[in-house]
Amino acid sequence: MINFSDKEKNKFLHELYEFLKIPSISADPSHKNEMVKCSNWLKTNLKNSGCDKVKIIKTKGHPIVYGEKFIDKTFPTILVYGHYDVQPPDPISLWDTPPFKPVLKKTKIHPHGAVFARGACDDKGQMFMHVKAFEWITKNTKLNFNIKFLIEGEEEVGSDNLEIFISKNKDLLKTDIILISDTSMKSNTIPSITTGLRGISYMEITLKGPNRDLHSGTYGGGVANPINIMSKLIASMHDDNMKITIPGFYDKVIGLNIKDKNEILKSAINISDFKKSIGIKEIYGDTDFSLTERVATRPTLDVNGIYGGYTGEGSKTVLPSEAHAKISMRLVPKQDWKEISELFKQYVLNFIPNSVTATIKTHHGAEPYVTPTNSKAYEAAILAYKKSFGANPFQQRGGGSIPIVPIFEKELGVKSILMGFGLDSDSIHSPNEHFGLFNFFKGIETIIYFYEFYTNKIST
């Protein structure tokens, strides 16, 4: 077990606070300068932490920060990916303390305290663990691997410019394995490694009926109401067994093999806790699968937003001209997001009657991803968790999507190891985001062990 000195702990935390204070909101154009400031801060920190080649890469959007420490070409190379941009903090009124003034507060789940700030967990805090693990190794032992840090500023807005950069800089980014901490683990006593991510296809449908909002008395009964049609359309997309009805949707889905299924079900979600944590009376979904499978290994179709007609206070008797729905589908191996988006479009166009017209827009997409569990790197990760937590980590699938992970695989031909140390209850993307102190330091420790196992410095 690694015992960080108080001096080290204070230094790491002090730096994390400085990092979190910079409001690096990538989605907000008014924060462009803060993004530059944040990238420069990170560049300096990477240099001070031991990188000997650091640079800011300008893009059409926000800068990418690159750092490298090359020791010997016979050593394995590890690329660490992360992002320094954060989600907008809205609604700010729901934060108990300001989102960009990090404070330490104790919670039931984090009795040793957690840092509350936007980005504390997603992903500044988790990414920074890697920088500090590297610094610790540099200062306390001898590096027997080469390391490359690739930290982007646009993860929360789609990673478009990083994708371009990767495809043009394959040599620079050449690596044996990619290490990412941007997922969660089950609990502080039961660690888990994410071995799969769902893909996504995010669509928006606009249905147009009459050329203006009509009086529902004068016209009602004779004119197709776009909201009623939208409701029929959405309703038709699931059958009574909660299977998605879009023809071809499941064609390429490969289910879990028995081994993976058993592995995942070892850390099955406790339904009672699950219901309590989000205040629902009953779970829902495809009854052919357990809850644990449903939320991570099965594809979904959820309406993320809908609007049309009169949405103000009180009542207005309009037969609306338009209805809008934002609909996303989470995808699983081997679904192809572009193909699914196309099947979705065709389904919508076939479904709607002549009395309305549909416009269908693709917002963005990402492929699903699976990490093989028989690689040396995966094995090293398992051993590292075991050593730091004193417990075998569970294998879990993440229901969310990290678009860049399948792109790394496609462009660099390299798999990613997803070592997440945040908890689902850490409120990422929500008000009062936080990251446990225990998790931060246990994460650094686990990462250090990963390198030791991966480079055969230690073995079981």
Place this chain on the structure above:
Amino acid sequence: MINFSDKEKNKFLHELYEFLKIPSISADPSHKNEMVKCSNWLKTNLKNSGCDKVKIIKTKGHPIVYGEKFIDKTFPTILVYGHYDVQPPDPISLWDTPPFKPVLKKTKIHPHGAVFARGACDDKGQMFMHVKAFEWITKNTKLNFNIKFLIEGEEEVGSDNLEIFISKNKDLLKTDIILISDTSMKSNTIPSITTGLRGISYMEITLKGPNRDLHSGTYGGGVANPINIMSKLIASMHDDNMKITIPGFYDKVIGLNIKDKNEILKSAINISDFKKSIGIKEIYGDTDFSLTERVATRPTLDVNGIYGGYTGEGSKTVLPSEAHAKISMRLVPKQDWKEISELFKQYVLNFIPNSVTATIKTHHGAEPYVTPTNSKAYEAAILAYKKSFGANPFQQRGGGSIPIVPIFEKELGVKSILMGFGLDSDSIHSPNEHFGLFNFFKGIETIIYFYEFYTNKIST
């Protein structure tokens, strides 16, 4: 034929413009003062037009304006009902000119010009015809009837306080007949009288799922999405033949008798013109009935507004906590709106799964209404149209609802004559509402003739 002098015309129009400039939006609490201002303006205008007893009646909501000119108890008494409140102008961006800055513009249908403003037709413009007809009679002839004006400020929000006022002031409101211009006619060459109105039941459903917006990746597939459930619910309310599926919904519906049906079909809607006027490719609805029947003599169920989840620009991957829908049903004789509202509630509660909870609110309701076509007043109206337009008016059913009409019948035992002069294409409740100059002055003329025929001053 009555020829209004230019001076009279200018005066009437100038006053109408002043009236339309006041944004008397009853549904918007922030417009409370504008409602008071508008009621005072109207009170003054009624006084200046010849009423000798005018007053503002305060209510729990917006004020009622009352005006009276009593000549002789042996004379017949006519009560004119109308409303000075208007629909919200949203979406304002679709107005070509500001909704509360009336302007005169020529259109294909109104070559002599139409006044464009919210309320121009519904109902400030149409109601004001009665005030000006009364003024003209007072100044140019001798009144041989008593008149009472009852003008409310809550027609667009359900007329609740007027209903209370009527039930408590039956003596004050004692009348032989009620005259209302708050409906439409077929065209400027083919006048028509409305002999029936649909009732309405206006409901709002809120479905709540999880206690906060969730990450659709982490939770999608295992949690009921309130928008998906709302869509299923709404879709289930119509069958494939566009019949409403709520049990008991049609039980009390009495169809048209052959005579009324034939009368109504004399002025059947031209489907091609109808489609063109509102920019749709196909009509829609219950194929057991003609379009003319569907929009006026059959009950409907339309979503007037829907919202939930993320409705801003771009995409956000939330599994929303709530979904909201405003749904109204148009009713026909002998459906009872309170009974229908209850059937609706039961249907919703039976339909939704345990995984969400529903709150169902009744916004307002109104009973359907039919005017007998064998009364002296109805006959006088027919003759008045014939004299002013030079054409026999058609008998039509109105698809909309005027909640107070069946209440007048119930409380005062008096029927209403519905002399509407607006056109369906005048965009009431929509952006760019307008009212033709021809219609405004032809309306005043027809109303003057109505009094003359009704009081036997002239006869055919």
